[in-house]
Amino acid sequence: MNFMNISQQPLRLYLFILNVLTMFGGIALFGVGIYGLVSNIALFEIEAISWIMIVMGMVVLAVSLVGLTSVIVEFRRLFGAYAIMLCFLVLFQLVVLIYTLTQHNKVDTLMDKAWQNAYDNNPRTLQDIETRLQCCGYETVTDRAIPKTSKLACRQSPAFGYDISCKDQLKHSYSRHETAILGVITAVEILQILALVSSMILWTKLPTDDEIDEQHRRDHSHRLFRGLRDEDQERSFNIQPAAGDDRGGYGTIANNER
Numbered sequence: 444m445n446f447m448n449i450s451q452q453p454l455r456l457y458l459f460i461l462n463v464l465t466m467f468g469g470i471a472l473f474g475v476g477i478y479g480l481v482s483n484i485a486l487f488e489i490e491a492i493s494w495i496m497i498v499m500g501m502v503v504l505a506v507s508l509v510g511l512t513s514v515i516v517e518f519r520r521l522f523g524a525y526a527i528m529l530c531f532l533v534l535f536q537l538v539v540l541i542y543t544l545t546q547h548n549k550v551d552t553l554m555d556k557a558w559q560n561a562y563d564n565n566p567r568t569l570q571d572i573e574t575r576l577q578c579c580g581y582e583t584v585t586d587r588a589i590p591k592t593s594k595l596a597c598r599q600s601p602a603f604g605y606d607i608s609c610k611d612q613l614k615h616s617y618s619r620h621e622t623a624i625l626g627v628i629t630a631v632e633i634l635q636i637l638a639l640v641s642s643m644i645l646w647t648k649l650p651t652d653d654e655i656d657e658q659h660r661r662d663h664s665h666r667l668f669r670g671l672r673d674e675d676q677e678r679s680f681n682i683q684p685a686a687g688d689d690r691g692g693y694g695t696i697a698n699n700e701r
Contacts (some may be wrong), residue, residue: 458642
């Protein structure tokens with residue numbers, strides 16, 4: 444089967460399109476992971492999830508390329524390997540999706556804990572957040588604000604001097620990131636489930652190795668028989684003119700003798 448034959452087989456074309464869409468989904472997962480690392484919310488114990496998104500995006504992209512290759516070459520073993528990889532990937536994404544959902548109700552606790560950890564061990568990070576978000580403190584402008592010289596230092600400092608706290612903005616950023624994760628994973632999950640079902644159906648229709656060997660033997664036998672038949676026909680064609688020439692020669696001699 445070549446690439447042009449895909450358009451003539453709806454199931455192969457359908458699976459080809461699904462894998463192309465899944466490739467874009469993998470790129471989207473990679474982008475969401477990068478966004479989580481470079482944004483402010485990387486503080487709040489979702490850095491691991493961001494790295495998972497990056498790795499998952501690369502894996503989804505690789506598996507989609509395997510799927511596209513299997514659709515084009517239509518090789519049964521490659522289809523089987525693709526289906527197995529896709530099955531494990533779907534299960535892993537389901538685990539990540541469930542884990543992300545379970546963290547939704549823990550956002551306030553995670554953010555408070557992370558802010559305290561940064562306040563104790565990495566105040567420069569909180570200072571950067573306050574500058575970028577133009578806020579002071581966590582719950583209020585005096586709640587664990589940077590600089591630590593006094594509770595009002597952030598609000599009264601000429602370098603900061605902000606009148607709003609950082610909690611609401613950070614929570615809003617976290618919610619946007621969470622929505623992006625859930626949306627992309629859900630979309631990719633649906634596409635991959637459809638691709639998995641389609642690949643299994645197409646796999647059952649592909650010939651086995653024994654069937655392929657038998658077809659090769661039949662094709663070889665057919666070509667051999669056709670070659671022998673053509674050879675016999677060519678030999679018969681060469682003999683008949685020779686026989687006619689001999690008869691013509693004898694007839695000419697006979698007529699001359701008369």
